[in-house]
Amino acid sequence: MKSKLWNMLPHEYAPFFRILHIIVAFLILSQIINSNLTDAEALTDHSLEGIITWIHVVSGLGLIVCGFLMLIWMLSQRGFSYYFAWVKLDFDGIKQDIKTLMNYRLPDAHSGGIASTIQGLGVLALLSVALSGGLWFLLNTLQSNLAYSVMHWHKFLTTFIEIYFYAHGAMGLLHLFIQQYKSRSAAIDD
Template identity: 65%
Template sequence: MKINLWRSLPHEDAPFFRILHIIVAALILAQIINSNFTEREAIDGHSLETVITWLHIVSGLGLIVLGAVMLAWMFSQRGFSWYFAWLRADFRAIRQDLLTLAKGRLPEAQSGGIAATIQGLGVVSLLAVAIIGGLWFAVYNSQGASSTLAHSLLHWHKFLTTFIEIYFYAHGAMGILHIFLEGYHRYSAGK
């Protein structure tokens, strides 16, 4: 079962990216959970909230590094246009994927397609949220909590986090659906 589940996970041909993807997903889930227990006033304290807040800050800074590594690896493997063809107003692959979905089939990953577009937007969004959180931390430490810039950065960090949460759950649900459908197709082919 363990081996079959491992084989069902995406990016079988790229073990580095698969592990990086799992680590980033686990850190994002931890960030979503522990964000409910963080307090900016706890940064200088000695409580459980202080530990949770610092865990959130340190893992958030780690996500900046891991997100940048992920984006760099993605670009080195497939290039910018694979993920961001829509920036050149090239929607052919998205249209093709939608037609495939309309026929009740999952489209294959392709340059400029739905999967590539969603992956590119997800990693850029992750980096935006993490970088804004890191900037908030830097401004908070240099100018204090009453700084207008710190307040604005924290607002944007929280606001954009909403989209990361939606992306995380939707991407995870689609990934699980994909794993089950792939398993179903393999099972059906073996009968």
């Protein structure tokens, strides 16, 4: 069962990226769960709230590293235009995918398409949230007055990574169910 599930996961051609993807997903889920149990004032406490806050900080710093590893790997494998064609005002891939969706078919991932654009935006959302959290931690440690403002930006940007996390996860599960359905249909037809 475990190997069957492993083989159903995307990015079978790149085990490093597959594992990095899973690590990032678990770290983000951890951040979402423990974020409501953190308190900046608890960083100096030896309490459960202090421990949870430190777990949030350390895993957030880990997400900065993982986010940059993911971005570097993506860019080295497929290049900037694959994920960020919209920056160059190239929307042809998105238009092509919309036409495919209008025909009640799911488009394949390709350069400048919806899937690649969303993946690029997801990594940018991840990095913006993680970096703003890291900046807050640095400013808070330095007792800067800017820490409070950066914390508000961090919380605001978190909205985007949470939306991405849930939507991306739902689409991933839908993909797995469609793949499972197709493989069962093919087995029945044989």
